[in-house]
């Protein structure tokens with residue numbers, strides 16, 4: 001087989017860090033292979049992908065050296081964040097930008113743009129559509145379309161579906177399978193459900209960025225299951241094992257504190273004067289774990305923003321018996337984790353980020369140290385405590401944003417997709433922490449695309465569609481998922 | 490600007506040429522010392538702006554409000570504190586003379602002229618078109634042109650981010666700090682994440698552009714191609730006539746004698 | 748360094764500049780609300796309009812950045828429809844050029860507060876020259892002109908010099924500057940450890 005990309009004895013280290021991320025790492029890829037890089041969050045998968053493509057050190061200057069290194073001559077790269085990979089304002093212009101780079105004559109451009117957009121199943125009435133108006137899933141499709149325009153031999157994919165709903169995820173993978181048939185595809189992904197049928201080889205990493213296994217998928221999955229479990233990596237059936245090992249989780253205690261803590265009626269939220277979310281009637285009690293589901297762009301985040309009063313709202317909304325208009329310090333009772341973790345970082349180090357709210361409250365240093373330390377341990381961030389929040393890997397950022405928001409116990413926690421981009425170990429750590437809170441009577445309201453969470457942890461599921469909460473499903477105690485009672489609104 | 494409007498002949502002019510003509514006009518205006526001439530030229534440009542920008546009248550009037558402000562504030566400083574021989578009025582430090590009054594008006598009209606020219610340009614030109622044309626006609630290096638286009642795309646994102654940071658600060662309890670020191674603290678809490686976030690995002694986009702094989706070679710092809718047309722001739726002709734006719738009228742029929 | 752600025756450098760510079768372009772526009776309204784106070788109090792805050800150049804240079808530490816930043820900030824302001832129109836473009840070029848010359852005089856090797864202040868003063872000189880050509884401030888009476896100049900210089904030193912310097916110091920603490928500055932050879936040497 002012909003090698004198409006390889007690196008031998010790679011050493012790499014971020015400026016200012018003490019230790020190397022990769023120490024003498026060697027790996028090679030053959031032409032036409034479909035490979036999945038699998039490993040715990042923060043082990044260096046994204047970094048390796050950038051080295052293999054040549055983005056490091058060509059575009060991103062990071063100290064590194066390798067005995068031998070060859071990047072493919074023609075490649076495309078789909079990044080994780082749908083928002084920061086476009087440079088032009090309109091969809092057609094973005095693909096045209098790629099075609100211009102390849103010196104494609106103007107006469108051929110229009111046809112090729114249409115072709116690529118069709119290939120990825122991006123249905124636009126007019127190709128001259130502003131990128132800002134596209135949903136997350138559509139943006140990712142556009143990103144793939146512009147990668148296709150490169151006609152690459154090798155495609156690098158860094159969690160291309162991390163932000164997408166289950167349907168969107170499946171569709172994107174279907175598209176990728178179709179276009180990746182005769183190409184080399186190197187993938188980093190935590191959500192492996194749809195990926196497994198596509199790939200043939202798995203490279204397994206441990207926490208220290210070392211390769212612990214590398215081989216055909218079936219062999220790896222059968223022989224290394226325990227290793228994967230030990231390192232907290234997703235593998236098929238991980239949830240079943242987890243549920244099996246942990247006694248039934250859901251058992252809602254009754255809290256006799258007099259009535260619901262939140263009530264809404266005819267409640268609407270507006271963005272740019274347009275109504276984007278509507279709730280007819282809902283009541284929330286303490287100790288509930290509510291999962292909010294819905295397609296990309298349905299209005300889930302908007303609903304949370306409305307509850308937090310970040311956007312203009314009207315209608316009836318009452319918090320612990322007081323009308324929201326009279327509530328002065330909303331944030332004393334509610335906390336919120338943003339969908340994009342980077343938005344909420346305020347401090348210069350991981351440690352200070354978590355300690356922040358405690359410091360504002362002038363808590364004694366002893367207590368701060370203890371609380372922060374505990375969270376760092378649980379969320380596997382201790383080794384990075386002095387880093388700047390922005391220097392973390394995707395999954396680490398997410399965990400930090402959650403840790404920083406929940407360090408102070410509030411009565412209600414709102415979370416916008418708190419588990420995306422996590423390995424299994426950290427996902428469970430997060431979920432168990434929330435469950436701990438819930439048992440103490442705290443209300444957890446969480447947006448997530450992960451059906452396992454709604455199935456195994458939620459006490460109640462809301463479905464949002466086209467800006468409306470269309471169903472409210474209460475899951476009664478114990479044998480929950482057998483008898484669900486649908487209260488359709 | 491990202492507001493929709495009708496297309497007029499001003500939209501169809503080659504963007505580089507339009508910019509060039511307007512800048513030349515600004516330079517020329519710097520040397521116009523005659524108030525009458527200045528007023529004539531300004532009127533000519535105002536006419537262009539009011540009739541051919543393709544935007545609805547109410548929007549144009551709204552955009553014109555700052556003009557009056559500029560005119561007043563620019564001219565008043567000169568009028569109230571300027572030097573001169575023929576004293577009209579004196580009160581404390583303030584002294585209005587005939588010379589300073591005329592000069593104040595001149596400066597005021599010039600500021601008005603510049604403002605109108607600038608707004609006419611930005612109302613009738615899509616930035617993307619300008620940069621494509623600059624690459625083709627002025628041979629601006631693509632790496633500069635595309636950087637500008639990418640940065641302009643980031644503006645609305647930055648504004649939105651500002652709102653988000655505000656919300657995030659509220660959640661984390663920053664808003665509750667009080668006093669002067671907290672004002673400083675808040676300013677820092679807003680501006681630093683905004684700036685460092687923008688830098689990181691810019692960096693990421695630059696990496697994404699290079700991942701799409703962006704190179705700085707000049708023989709790249711273009712999705713939009715710009716040349717010259719009759720509209721361009723008309724545009725140049727308009728200003729030549731304006732400058733000549735304005736001069737003639739100012740000599741023959743002056744409004745003010747200086 | 749021969750080949751001039753890389754795409755990353757240019758884009759980051761322009762984005763910094765555009766961010767300040769937005770500040771510049773907002774600053775315009777502050778400027779006009781202070782103006783009626785008279786006695787050139789407004790000139791005290793004029794210096795803010797020079798800040799993009801020094802900040803961009805102190806962040807990136809590369810040649811050409813200060814000039815590019817001021818031009819880009821002015822164009823950003825221009826595209827967003829600043830009522831100052833084309834004037835800002837002309838001013839931007841001159842102010843950026845003067846600041847750039849200062850950094851060049853130090854061969855782009857000094858990044859301390861003094862260079863920042865010198866660059867701020869240079870920008871201020873540039874703007875005053877432009878004012879002579881454009882606003883005819885030469886016709887102001889002498890005491891008034893002096894007051895005007897002193898106020899503007901003090902403001903420039905404060906905003907574009909001292910404030911810019913500390914702003915970048917704080918930015919450094921966030922670690923972004925590592926992204927855009929050249930990597931030190933010490934970091935490369937550390938690759939051979941163990």
Ligand SMILES: Nc1ncnc2c1ncn2[C@@H]1O[C@H](COP(=O)(O)OP(=O)(O)OP(=O)(O)O)[C@@H](O)[C@H]1O
Pocket residue numbers: 014015017021039040041042043044045046047048384387391392393394395396421
């Ligand atoms: N610019 C940087 N400066 C310092 N450290 C960094 C930087 N970027 C990444 N790191 C560190 O390098 C390690 C690897 O990061 P990388 O993004 O490659 O992880 P990953 O395997 O992709 O993780 P995830 O699955 O969470 O995305 C992390 O521990 C991270 O903290």
Ligand SMILES: Nc1ncnc2c1ncn2[C@@H]1O[C@H](COP(=O)(O)OP(=O)(O)OP(=O)(O)O)[C@@H](O)[C@H]1O
Pocket residue numbers: 133135136137163165271272276294295296297298299300301302303339649
């Ligand atoms: N800041 C904003 N300004 C204007 N419209 C917005 C804004 N944010 C979201 N929208 C619009 O509001 C609608 C709901 O968006 P929202 O972000 O709530 O969706 P979501 O369900 O959270 O989707 P996702 O799963 O992709 O996060 C969409 O049509 C979106 O385009």
Ligand SMILES: [Mg+2]
Pocket residue numbers: 045046047393394395
């Ligand atoms: Mg990653």
Ligand SMILES: [Mg+2]
Pocket residue numbers: 300301302339416
């Ligand atoms: Mg959302």
